[in-house]
């Protein structure tokens with residue numbers, strides 16, 4: 001064995017300084033046969049040792065992979081329900097962090113309500129023929145909820161029901177216009193007229209924590225764990241200047257380390273977040289820590305709650321006015337598809353000491369800019385120890401270029417396609433039907449090679465709204481000719497959509513073995529969504545293990 005020959009002198013030389021090697025040296029009187037046997041034994045031993053090393057390395061890698069993180073990307077067009085799904089994940093896995101943020105959602109909910117009222121008033125305005133002709137007030141008509149006819153224009157009743165109290169409503173609700181401006185200023189970036197970030201968070205939390213605890217019967221420790229830490233800016237992965245990553249860690253573990261790891265909320269780079277926190281910040285701290293007597297935002301005369309509270313009876317009257325309802329129907333303005341749900345709860349939402357409930361927060365609309373990362377560490381159950389990173393992206397067309405940098409490391413995609421939107425158009429481009437946009441987006445996601453090995457889960461979302469719409473008599477075949485004369489009921493329509501999305505996946509996926517998991521969802525429904533989320537979690541974990549060949 002030439003190799004052994006070459007090795008021996010070195011081995012002998014090493015013995016001078018290496019006692020272990022000296023002990024392993026062959027006996028000086030070794031016969032050629034003994035030598036051969038020894039060398040073979042050494043080679044065999046090395047093989048065994050190498051294979052053990054390989055095994056250990058492999059196990060370490062596998063352990064590392066399965067232990068560290070599962071990256072999930074939420075994709076879909078704007079208003080498809082991505083952020084709402086993320087909120088459901090948060091509510092399920094880190095409820096205390098979710099609850100701690102509730103007060104901060106107050107301003108967003110106010111803005112959602114005030115905008116609904118403004119949209120109603122705009123829709124009631126007496127029609128002037130030329131106002132319709134140069135129809136550039138797209139926003140006031142809430143494109144997302146307006147049916148576009150073949151002429152490309154909402155079929156507004158030209159001479160519809162007159163609302164006799166219109167002038168009174170306008171006059172009495174005048175203060176809301178100023179309030180809307182203020183809230184937009186507080187919650188939006190200068191170039192946006194939609195709310196894109198939360199209002200007061202930490203200051204509100206600190207000031208009202210005691211009040212909150214006494215109202216919610218929650219233990220002080222759970223609140224301490226949930227307290228969001230100050231805002232930190234994190235540069236975006238992509239080159240786009242308009243995109244931002246917002247990072248929110250929401251560990252469910254209750255150790256101190258989770259606190260020190262930092263639960264940071266990152267706002268838009270162009271946002272003055274201190275300003276955003278100012279709602280309620282004028283309120284003073286509790287009058288007395290001993291008596292627990294609380295002085296809160298409702299004692300601050302500048303707080304928006306006062307204008308809202310004063311306008312509440314008129315808002316209520318407006319929303320209940322049969323002439324108004326008729327006019328909205330004529331205009332086919334369906335406020336229940338957007339932020340309209342708060343209109344059904346005006347007295348509660350405008351109460352001076354209103355604190356948003358879980359369902360209120362889930363329904364609050366806050367447009368996502370850039371990419372928001374949430375981390376969940378699941379401390380028990382079959383997913384124990386797995387760190388979940390969920391990325392929620394902005395779905396509007398000008399936000400989609402920020403998605404690609406996240407495709408590389410992704411383990412699973414949850415794609416949201418709202419299927420109630422077949423009669424709606426994109427807010428950012430009123431020429432494009434929302435469902436068509438969703439189908440195109442779906443096609444480009446399922447055919448993407450970078451995503452070929454990830455699991456893919458499709459949420460056919462807003463099923464509650466689809467059902468209501470079909471029951472109200474809106475016909476799918478008026479908007480999708482391909483539907484033909486099939487029945488216009490929920491079962492037939494939902495199956496049709498499932499098939500349509502399924503076929504696209506089958507035709508365009510670069511990975512023919514990939515299974516597609518489809519769920520019919522209404523992600524604002526916590527109970528049903530919790531069940532779906534745990535099923536999805538198991539699918540993703542199993543898929544991951546399969547990819548790592550552990551199963």
Ligand SMILES: Nc1nc2c(ncn2[C@@H]2O[C@H](COP(=O)(O)OP(=O)(O)OP(=O)(O)O)[C@@H](O)[C@H]2O)c(=O)[nH]1
Nearest residue numbers: 078079080081082083084363365368395462522523
């Ligand atoms: N009724 C009903 N409303 C829903 C459903 N899913 C989402 N919504 C509402 O639709 C609105 C938009 O949802 P978001 O989760 O903000 O949408 P998004 O996909 O994150 O939108 P972008 O951030 O613009 O990309 C919110 O007001 C939600 O409450 C649903 O299944 N049913």
Ligand SMILES: [Mg+2]
Nearest residue numbers: 082083367368
């Ligand atoms: Mg969003």
